[in-house]
Amino acid sequence: GIQVEQSPPDLILQEGANSTLRCNFSDSVNNLQWFHQNPWGQLINLFYIPSGTKQNGRLSATTVATERYSLLYISSSQTTDSGVYFCAVGLNYGQNFVFGPGTRLSVLP
């Protein structure tokens, strides 16, 4: 099956700093999503980005499908950005998404 790796596993930032989270996957995929899991466990969908680049406020993401990786950029980080960020990849409809191990981000005031 598809293997998904995320780096770094843990990241500590000072408020206002920028960061880049990486997701590598072992095979071609048709779907890729980035999530932020909040302290209550809810998965917040950040981006659906099987390819290309998207931006939403301070967050942006880029997926280079041919090279099997995706990047999530967080600029001017805030304490509310703390939590776990997951990358999940999938193939076709009817097949599940496979999650990476996550990056645990702590933003200090």
Added chain:
Amino acid sequence: GAVVSQHPSWVICKSGTSVKIECRSLDFQATTMFWYRQFPKQSLMLMATSNEGSKATYEQGVEKDKFLINHASLTLSTLTVTSAHPEDSSFYICSARVAGENTEAFFGQGTRLTVV
């Protein structure tokens, strides 16, 4: 965007009892839904795939007689944890995608199960 509603958000039950968790797609139909489990400080792991009108398929190591899945309609899948034990305590999350569309997956709010 589409909404997946999961209920209850949290539940505490006694060992030996059964607990039912519901997953509903509120504004779309889903022929397939997925159930994930997440232990503390770990990632989400697929437990089973719920197929409308047919039997669920379970991942290796997941007991089908313990985790009963029913997908009776295009908008509802249920997961019943039977004869729950403390080791079943975990965070359970369902997801669904719009039927026939190869697009993003939508996730429920999750259910935190504690077995005492």
